[in-house]
Amino acid sequence: MELSPTADTKAHVIAIYHDKPHYACSDCSAVIALQDELISKSFSGREGRGFLIHSAVNVKHGKKEDRTLLTGVHTVADVFCVGCNGRLGWFYVKASDSSQKYKEGKYLLERAKLVKDNAWKLDE
Ligand SMILES: [Zn+2]
Numbered sequence: 001m002e003l004s005p006t007a008d009t010k011a012h013v014i015a016i017y018h019d020k021p022h023y024a025c026s027d028c029s030a031v032i033a034l035q036d037e038l039i040s041k042s043f044s045g046r047e048g049r050g051f052l053i054h055s056a057v058n059v060k061h062g063k064k065e066d067r068t069l070l071t072g073v074h075t076v077a078d079v080f081c082v083g084c085n086g087r088l089g090w091f092y093v094k095a096s097d098s099s100q101k102y103k104e105g106k107y108l109l110e111r112a113k114l115v116k117d118n119a120w121k122l123d124e
Helices: 098-103
Strands: 022-025 031-034 038-045 048-053 059-069 072-081 087-095 107-110 114-117
Touching: 031 107, 031 114, 038 107, 059 087, 072 098, 072 107, 087 098
Parallel strands: none
Antiparallel strands: 022 031, 022 114, 038 048, 048 107, 059 072, 072 087, 087 107
16 A cells, blocks of 8 residues: 555544454544454564554554664564554564564554454453
8 A cells, every 4th residue: 555644534444353353443443453353462563562463453654764673673564543644553564584474464453552342351
């Protein structure tokens, strides 16, 4: 996607997961990811704890850039919520270290930017 995060054309927020546990944007409540898509909660984001997630919706990608993370140099693109343009985390485009290749094509989303939306109460 070539949408600029600063463009003021608001993309349409889709809401297809309302009947399943999911993570939503903490600012505008747009659905971001199904809870089933969660790979790991033990990642580090820029602002604290981060979630590694298989796929996300209602997000747009910023410019690709090389970033040195705890696990080496990665090519990443920041991801933004289409509902409020808030920065949610980043998308792993490419990992330089072969042990980190499993992250390619996945999302690292900041824990603080997400709220869990359940039909019932879970441990958190
Ligand atoms: Zn949002």
